Amino acid sequence: MPQKVLVFGDIGIDDIIAIIYGSLNDEVEIVGIVADYGNVIRENALRSIYYLRSIFKNKLNVPIIAGAELPMTGEIPEPVSEIHGEYGLGPIIPPENGTDGVSENFFDIVDIIEEYSNELIIVNIGRLTSLATMFLILVK
Numbered sequence: 001m002p003q004k005v006l007v008f009g010d011i012g013i014d015d016i017i018a019i020i021y022g023s024l025n026d027e028v029e030i031v032g033i034v035a036d037y038g039n040v041i042r043e044n045a046l047r048s049i050y051y052l053r054s055i056f057k058n059k060l061n062v063p064i065i066a067g068a069e070l071p072m073t074g075e076i077p078e079p080v081s082e083i084h085g086e087y088g089l090g091p092i093i094p095p096e097n098g099t100d101g102v103s104e105n106f107f108d109i110v111d112i113i114e115e116y117s118n119e120l121i122i123v124n125i126g127r128l129t130s131l132a133t134m135f136l137i138l139v140k
Contacts, residue, residue, distance in 0.1 A: 002029040004116045006109070008067065010038020010126025011045035012084035018125055019052060023059040030060060031120070032112045035102075036067035037077050038127045039084040046102050048087040051094030063112065065103045067130035109134050 005028055009015035022028040035045040046066055053060045071077060079086075087094055109130075113120060124131050 002027050003121055004029050004031050004119045006030075006032045006034070006112055006116075006120055006122050008034045008036065008122065008124040008126060008131050009045075010036045010040070011048055011088040012039030012080065012126075013088060013090050014084075015039070015125050016048065016052065016088055018123075019049070019060070020056070023056050030062055031116060032063045032065060032109070034065045034067040034109060034130050036127050036130050037069050037071075038079075040079045040081065040086065040088045041077075042066065042069045044079075044087045047094050047096075048089050050102060051087075051089075063103055063108055065106065065108050067106070068127065068133065071127065071129050072132070106130075106133070107137075110138070113138070 005022060007019060007022070007030055009019070019030065019033065022030050033049050035049050036042060037045070040048070046064065049064050053062070053064060085091055122131065
């Protein structure tokens with residue numbers, strides 16, 4: 001039985017490679033992706049993950065959730081496009097129609113956590129803002 005994984009990422013090329021690897025590995029079942037700001041701005045991260053999902057339809061047909069747009073400090077993040085590309089895909093620019101089906105409801109994460117309960121591993125490969133926010137919500 002594959003390990004259920006909820007991915008939180010700031011969607012740089014390293015996150016993209018990790019998600020592709022997880023989606024192609026029979027021992028891993030990605031059950032959701034939370035796309036944050038960080039390596040790229042959140043809107044571009046969402047567009048890239050949606051594009052990736054369109055390529056790996058059979059292996060990556062999972063909820064995509066809009067994560068944090070800014071750090072808790074309120075500082076404006078500076079993307080690292082010279083390393084990751086504008087969309088976190090290196091030189092690849094995903095199609096413009098790329099965020100249909102993305103959930104803006106951050107609380108969808110709670111549904112995923114409750115659905116998979118003790119089977120779920122949360123993998124954070126980016127900023128910790130969304131994960132910290134979810135922790136604060138769940139401990140209340």
